[in-house]
Amino acid sequence: MKVVVAGERPFVEGIGRLCTQAGYDVVLYLVEDFNTAVQSGWAMADAANADIAIELHNESAAAKEELLVSLAASIPRDALLLTSALATSTTQAAAWVPRPERVVGFGVVPPLQQQGMVELAAGLQTSDESLQQAISFARHLHQKPVIVTDGPGLVRARVVCCLINEAASALMEGVASAADIDKAMKLGANYPFGPLEWGDYIGLDTVLGTLTGLFNEWGEDRYRPSPLLRRMVAARKLGRKTGEGFYNYPKGD
Amino acid sequence: MDKIAVIGAGTMGAGIAQVSALAGYQVVLYDISEDVLHKALTGIQVSIDQGVARGKIAAEAAKTAKVALTLTTSLAEAAPVDLVIEAAPETIDLKRQIFDELESLAPAHTIFASNTSSLSINVLASATQRQDRFLGLHFFNPAQVMKLVEVIRGDFTSETTLAAALAYVARLGKTAVLCKDTPAFIVNRVARPFYGEAFRLLGENAADHTTIDKLLKSLGFRMGPFELIDLIGCDVNFAVTQSVYEVTFHDPKYRPHPIQQRMVESGRLGRKTGHGFYEYKE
Ligand SMILES: NC(=O)c1ccc[n+]([C@@H]2O[C@H](COP(=O)([O-])OP(=O)(O)OC[C@H]3O[C@@H](n4cnc5c(N)ncnc54)[C@H](O)[C@@H]3O)[C@@H](O)[C@H]2O)c1
Numbered sequence: 316m317k318v319v320v321a322g323e324r325p326f327v328e329g330i331g332r333l334c335t336q337a338g339y340d341v342v343l344y345l346v347e348d349f350n351t352a353v354q355s356g357w358a359m360a361d362a363a364n365a366d367i368a369i370e371l372h373n374e375s376a377a378a379k380e381e382l383l384v385s386l387a388a389s390i391p392r393d394a395l396l397l398t399s400a401l402a403t404s405t406t407q408a409a410a411w412v413p414r415p416e417r418v419v420g421f422g423v424v425p426p427l428q429q430q431g432m433v434e435l436a437a438g439l440q441t442s443d444e445s446l447q448q449a450i451s452f453a454r455h456l457h458q459k460p461v462i463v464t465d466g467p468g469l470v471r472a473r474v475v476c477c478l479i480n481e482a483a484s485a486l487m488e489g490v491a492s493a494a495d496i497d498k499a500m501k502l503g504a505n506y507p508f509g510p511l512e513w514g515d516y517i518g519l520d521t522v523l524g525t526l527t528g529l530f531n532e533w534g535e536d537r538y539r540p541s542p543l544l545r546r547m548v549a550a551r552k553l554g555r556k557t558g559e560g561f562y563n564y565p566k567g568d
Numbered sequence: 569m570d571k572i573a574v575i576g577a578g579t580m581g582a583g584i585a586q587v588s589a590l591a592g593y594q595v596v597l598y599d600i601s602e603d604v605l606h607k608a609l610t611g612i613q614v615s616i617d618q619g620v621a622r623g624k625i626a627a628e629a630a631k632t633a634k635v636a637l638t639l640t641t642s643l644a645e646a647a648p649v650d651l652v653i654e655a656a657p658e659t660i661d662l663k664r665q666i667f668d669e670l671e672s673l674a675p676a677h678t679i680f681a682s683n684t685s686s687l688s689i690n691v692l693a694s695a696t697q698r699q700d701r702f703l704g705l706h707f708f709n710p711a712q713v714m715k716l717v718e719v720i721r722g723d724f725t726s727e728t729t730l731a732a733a734l735a736y737v738a739r740l741g742k743t744a745v746l747c748k749d750t751p752a753f754i755v756n757r758v759a760r761p762f763y764g765e766a767f768r769l770l771g772e773n774a775a776d777h778t779t780i781d782k783l784l785k786s787l788g789f790r791m792g793p794f795e796l797i798d799l800i801g802c803d804v805n806f807a808v809t810q811s812v813y814e815v816t817f818h819d820p821k822y823r824p825h826p827i828q829q830r831m832v833e834s835g836r837l838g839r840k841t842g843h844g845f846y847e848y849k850e
Contacts, residue, residue, distance in 0.1 A: 424787055428786075431786060432782075432783060432786040434783065459786075461775075461779060461782070461783060463774055463775045463779065463783075464772070464773060464774040464775065466772070466774060469774075470769055470774060470775055470779075470780055470783045470784075471783050471784060471786075471787060473765055473769070474761060474762060474765045474766065474769075474784060474793075475787070477761035477764075477765050478758065478759075478761050478762060480761070481757065481758050481760060481761050481821075482758045485750075485754065485757060485758055488748075488750065489748055490747060490748050490750045490753070490754060490757070491745055491746060491747045491748065491754050492746070495745035495746055495747070495754070496745075496754055496758065498716075498743060498745050499716060499718060499745045499747075499754040499755050499758070500754075500755060500758055500759070502714070502715045502716035502743055503708050503714065503716040503718070503754070503755035504755050504759050504762075505789070505790040505791075506788075506789065507787060507788025507789060508788070510758060535820065536819075536820040536821055537761075537764070537820060537821035537823075539821075
């Protein structure tokens with residue numbers, strides 16, 4: 316079985332690793348490479364005989380649409396298409412591609428774990444057969460499938476991105492330093508990571524994309540991305556993957 | 569700094585008194601009720617003895633701590649110390665009144681601190697003539713266990729006061745984080761979405777409470793939001809949500825959820841009533 320994984324760091328590497336470990340034939344497309352490839356008129360030739368395609372591009376709904384459309388055009392008509400439901404709902408993503416009934420939404424939050432959980436969500440168009448395929452694929456990856464209702468961020472990314480957003484607001488307002496905010500949440504609330512270091516790990520582009528997706532879906536102030544987060548993404552300070560986010564990451568670290 | 573007074577011998581006051589005594593300070597614990605003081609003392613002694621039995625507290629330190637701790641119902645007796653930590657009920661008028669009385673009873677050098685979770689340090693400090701020697705020391709429950717102390721600087725808190733408070737926290741073996749006087753400080757503020765989004769997800773029927781808890785625990789959170797709310801008490805969680813919403817003049821991101829009110833009004837408060845989001849058998 317062949318799996319195509321396309322999107323951004325660190326999601327692509329994380330999911331790609333789980334697929335390789337489960338014995339799939341895996342092709343990875345990082346969006347950085349993909350963007351230049353599209354500009355030069357290159358197609359995703361390796362995807363032509365894929366059984367499953369996984370899209371992990373959440374910096375914005377527009378970027379997700381562009382990748383999904385190319386991916387859908389490159390893979391076989393009946394291949395299962397899994398979309399990470401962070402920056403949009405599954406239903407919205409499925410609406411962009413032909414044969415939307417084969418699209419299933421899923422949600423993961425880095426760092427990915429060996430025996431983790433994956434949220435799965437059906438869009439309004441998703442067929443039962445596709446959902447069943449997604450469930451057994453998750454099991455093959457040793458990820459426990461948990462069915463939730465569709466929506467941007469699903470359950471976990473929505474909660475975590477809102478925590479990161481609140482921490483970014485507090486940082487912007489000078490409530491405390493980034494290090495003290497993270498320390499406080501780990502020691503005072505037993506969080507596994509400080510929200511700001513977690514944001515740096517996930518990628519601030521993905522965090523902003525998820526919040527923007529929530530904000531657009533609900534039209535409510537609670538999801539308004541912190542201006543600090545917007546500015547950091549504008550400045551390409553995206554966290555670990557660019558070497559700088561709320562913290563600095565010296566090269567090779 | 570050697571002598572500390574703790575005002576209010578409830579959950580937090582007793583814990584703060586205990587850790588301070590164990591760190592080698594002379595501690596006077598004040599409360600308006602004799603009964604509360606004696607219950608607090610018994611609780612502290614039992615807790616220290618358990619610590620010794622488990623090998624967490626040295627026998628010598630335990631003995632010293634017990635001697636170092638005294639009780640009083642006289643504010644005048646509590647006042648002559650280097651640091652006062654107020655842990656009385658969370659009512660602005662009550663706390664301001666306590667600080668106002670302490671102002672005339674305490675020596676000039678005494679630093680005043682409040683353990684308030686939600687009230688403004690600047691507002692509390694304004695009840696005194698020593699705003700430079702005033703700050704927040706926000707401990708977490710149980711204070712005997714939790715390593716964090718939010719050190720809250722008011723607009724007029726001096727560097728000397730801050731340094732003395734940081735030295736105190738360090739001597740307790742706890743970790744201080746520096747925080748500006750802003751609504752709900754760090755932890756109680758940044759944690760709002762953990763509860764708020766969980767209620768939203770539940771209300772939208774995105775998943776049931778057990779699934780939401782299970783999913784968040786899969787990321788390494790020690791407890792899911794609904795388990796945690798049952799532990800804290802739905803009433804306490806609702807009160808904190810409401811207080812943050814009020815002090816921010818109804819910032820919509822902090823708006824309480826109808827489920828919270830319904831739980832509280834149904835008496836489903838969590839573990840303490842045997843019934844919250846989950847059932848708790850005896
Ligand atoms: N419980 C928590 O989880 C927690 C955590 C951090 C901070 N706090 C804060 O700590 C403070 C105390 O909370 P608590 O949970 O220990 O409350 P509590 O009700 O357990 O204790 C309050 C104590 O104050 C005493 N008291 C009443 N009137 C008094 C007065 N005029 N002077 C002195 N003492 C008086 C009461 O007899 C009682 O023993 C509050 O400001 C609260 O917001 C609580």
